Amino acid sequence: MTKIIREDISIPILKVNEEIAQELREFFNKRKIFVINIISSPGAGKTTFIEKLLSFFEKNKVFILVGDIETERDAKRIREKGGNSYQIVTGGTCHLEAIMIKKSISLIPENTEYLFIENVGNLVCPASYDLGEHLRIIMLSTPEGDDKLPKYPKAFLTGDVILINKIDLLPYLNFDIEKVEEEAKKIKENIKIFKISALKGDNIKEVAEFIKNKREEYFKS
Amino acid sequence: MHEYSLANNLIELLREQKKEKKAKKILKVELDFGKLSGAEPVLFEEAFEILKKETEFKETELKINLIEPEIKCLKCGKTFNTPYFPFLCPFCENFGGEIIKGDKIFIKSLVIENF
Numbered sequence A: 001m002t003k004i005i006r007e008d009i010s011i012p013i014l015k016v017n018e019e020i021a022q023e024l025r026e027f028f029n030k031r032k033i034f035v036i037n038i039i040s041s042p043g044a045g046k047t048t049f050i051e052k053l054l055s056f057f058e059k060n061k062v063f064i065l066v067g068d069i070e071t072e073r074d075a076k077r078i079r080e081k082g083g084n085s086y087q088i089v090t091g092g093t094c095h096l097e098a099i100m101i102k103k104s105i106s107l108i109p110e111n112t113e114y115l116f117i118e119n120v121g122n123l124v125c126p127a128s129y130d131l132g133e134h135l136r137i138i139m140l141s142t143p144e145g146d147d148k149l150p151k152y153p154k155a156f157l158t159g160d161v162i163l164i165n166k167i168d169l170l171p172y173l174n175f176d177i178e179k180v181e182e183e184a185k186k187i188k189e190n191i192k193i194f195k196i197s198a199l200k201g202d203n204i205k206e207v208a209e210f211i212k213n214k215r216e217e218y219f220k221s
Numbered sequence B: 001m002h003e004y005s006l007a008n009n010l011i012e013l014l015r016e017q018k019k020e021k022k023a024k025k026i027l028k029v030e031l032d033f034g035k036l037s038g039a040e041p042v043l044f045e046e047a048f049e050i051l052k053k054e055t056e057f058k059e060t061e062l063k064i065n066l067i068e069p070e071i072k073c074l075k076c077g078k079t080f081n082t083p084y085f086p087f088l089c090p091f092c093e094n095f096g097g098e099i100i101k102g103d104k105i106f107i108k109s110l111v112i113e114n115f
Ligand SMILES: [Zn+2]
Pocket: B073, B074, B075, B076, B077, B078, B089, B090, B091, B092, B093, B094
């Protein structure tokens, strides 16, 4: 006799990712590695930003994981600037998952204090995946237009920091930076915003200081 | 575009549940699908329908309940529903807030056939 029953359960569909992310966070905490997940659209300038940011950190204390759909290009660019980096090729997947980070942690050198994760260029999918990070940076760039926040609220909602990149192009664009700042505050009141130019190096030092302070604050307690 | 990846996760979880519950078949799976999950229900359904064909869940029926976001105002502490951004509290007109429901996808129930 077969019997048909209904069972009520409550399992998040991303259960496995959530469990691995938690495991990763514990690992990072034990090693005192502060992890920063950087999310943006393609071409917003993540790689250039990381290249510039590196000059404010001691090279041997920073490790960078780069997620890309199929090329090794960005990691190579970072290595050429003297950074320790490794590319995770996602094989067509549009986001990084905690399991991909887990497979790469053995590459992280002993004395690493900061791990930057350059996520796959995309503002939608990466926002749903916790990678065990301590700080989530969402980057947008002025040529993308000033309507990104209402279009991709989830990304900005899960972020701790917004970087508005390519401010050097503001004189040539119709980009209302005040409107963007106002909208950001309406999505998340306490979100931190930096207006930067990764190319020219504007305000990168301030972002670096902010990250260093966050690490200190986090591991003090 | 991560709906395929999510549908794959669902299939993995169904496998796990089937084993755990020693079920013969999973006839139906019901999801609470948050409107702020970042995934498109239509694309998700399509992905599941395609992927399930290669699995033991060929006959599993998918039901999606769309869940409206529920926000807790950080100023007055009341909760409210709103499908739109920004989150504007109707009680104290404060912007922003904490999402307490509607930003994830959950398996809510299974209908299983036992031996
Ligand atoms: Zn309120």
